[in-house]
Amino acid sequence: MLKAIAHNLFERLERAFDYAFTPAWNPFHYLGALGWYFFWIVLVSGIYLFIFFDTGIVHAYEAVEAITHAQWYAGGVMRSLHRYASDALVVVVFVHILREWAKDRYRGARWFAWFTGVPLLWFIYICGISGYWLVWDELAQYIAVATTEWLDTLGVFGEPLARNFLNHNALSDRFFTLMVFVHILVPLLMLFLMWIHIQRNSHALVNPPLGLALGTLITMTVMSLMHPALSHPPADLDRVVTTANLDWYYLAVYPLLDVMPGRWLWAALGIGTLLLLITPWVPPLRRPPVAAVNLPNCNGCARCVADCPFNAIEMRARTDGLPFEQEAVVDAGNCVACGVCAGACPTSTPFRRASELVPGIDLPDVSIAALREQTLAACAKLAGEARVLIYGCEHGPPIEQLASESVATVRLRCSGQLPPAFIDFALTRGHVDGVLIAGCRPGDCHYRLGGQWARARIAATRDPQLRARVPRERLELLWSGMSGLAKLERTLAALRARLVPLGSYQRPHQPKTAQESGNGN
């Protein structure tokens, strides 16, 4: 319920952003990639700052002041970028979590990215908090005292840690050096975990498009010049900190410590983390049957491997004695049953008779053979002129509402599940006069790459290609997402208006090719 509302909100927001930024630059499509990008900005600016930093507690403050003011045009900008990119990272990551959740892209076989994302949150916070510590101004003092007092409520440290910050006598380099170390080591661990995080996604989007990268960088640079990151007065443990200009993205927990016991806050964070960790299984997704390889029909071409969005297929040495080097093997744990592999397999062709139509790889519950039957049955009922067949994915608009005497609809798991030969088949065999394909908005494919591959196959830039003989004027594509029914209606009307003068498809006179009568597409 909540999720449906959130999904709807994202849909509206993203459509607005699609308009302003174009889908190719829509930041919502690159939240994870922006996270990576901001991480790199933080890393580069951090290295710059470190060159001029003084890792001793006595001179740290002066060093940061010098960076900020003496070279405001370089160090100052770097410091501000370091801060603002860190803040932007937090913002995009939270929107990223919310979006993956709202769009239900974290359950079933997709639990992995979610699960590995949760510890990333802790890493982000450890990096941020340790960073504010290094300035050794009053904010750092407040954080140092509050953090150690808070850690002490756990009761696991022999000597209360907060005694390190009792007053000026207690102060030593020891804890400060530890923080410098934490602030350098934890980001590197975080990078490693970020890499783990995307292991189950093939062609993971880790770089935003140039337009977005430049746009955000320019924005943050302007911010850095207009509103540079500044220090508080220097830390003085003999004076209590009374004003802290908190960075709420990183330090919002500290005020909570003044209204609830530290232990409760630990418990709340611990329980929150646990709940977040188990979210992919609450409730568990009813997992559809995963893709299955049919070895006798697999020729080892590896197209399915190239197209699987979830790294769920591997090529291994042939086991059945057929004269091919390799065979496809599905890793059931990774497979989300999107069917994109079946759409890629050269053996998925409706030109074969149904009894023979067993592709090398297929979804057991929505098979290519069944798709052929559905296509034929739907088309057989059509009458009138400008008969159109709409193929729509499960996450696209409700195409069934457009069905009529001369419009048939067939649902796919994903637009990437459709072998292009089906378009060829429907049009050149005269089953319909036009084909319309409706899928997710570009950049927002529920199965990540399905729509992208479908477009490339139809444009004949990716195998399996839609054959040149297919009359393109009878084909229309619309990537409008689940809320795009109205637009789909208009597109359908336009296609049909275009089809009327074209009449029925007439085959050019040419000898029948081997492919048409038999294998391949």
Added chain:
Amino acid sequence: MAIRPLAIVGQLVAYAAFMAVIGYFAAAPAYSPFPSDQAQIKLSFRHTGPPKVECRRLTPEEIAKLAPNMRRAVDCPRERLPIAVEVELDGKILYAATLPPTGIWKDGSSKIYETFAVLPGRHTLTARLRDSRRAEGFDHTRREEIELRPRQNFVIEFRGDRGGFIFE
């Protein structure tokens, strides 16, 4: 593609909003963790109480009963007594507690870390501590007239090796 002015305006608005949201919350609104017109007294130390029971010389029979590698002339149980501490400000008790020894064998030191917000100005501060087996009274007392400035962090420590309470 045609340039759509509205789309460019939309992008500028989005970037401006991004800038405003990030820039503002990066250092605002300010939070006040401590009232600026008050001072703080921080009581913190770590001190070990005396053994709960005194060491006792074992009788020859008792020694004989022990395993050969465990034989010793005196038996000293490790458990420590708690420490009692009391802080009085202008004749009123600010804090009073009995601090138990730490550790699963109760043989560790007693620890305290407490902070109190107090009004600045002149005060009479008294700190007392008992670290002996006596049931009442205190073994260490320090009483001083102090002058607290606003925001001052005044620390009361107890250091056995430096002869008792330290005020600063």
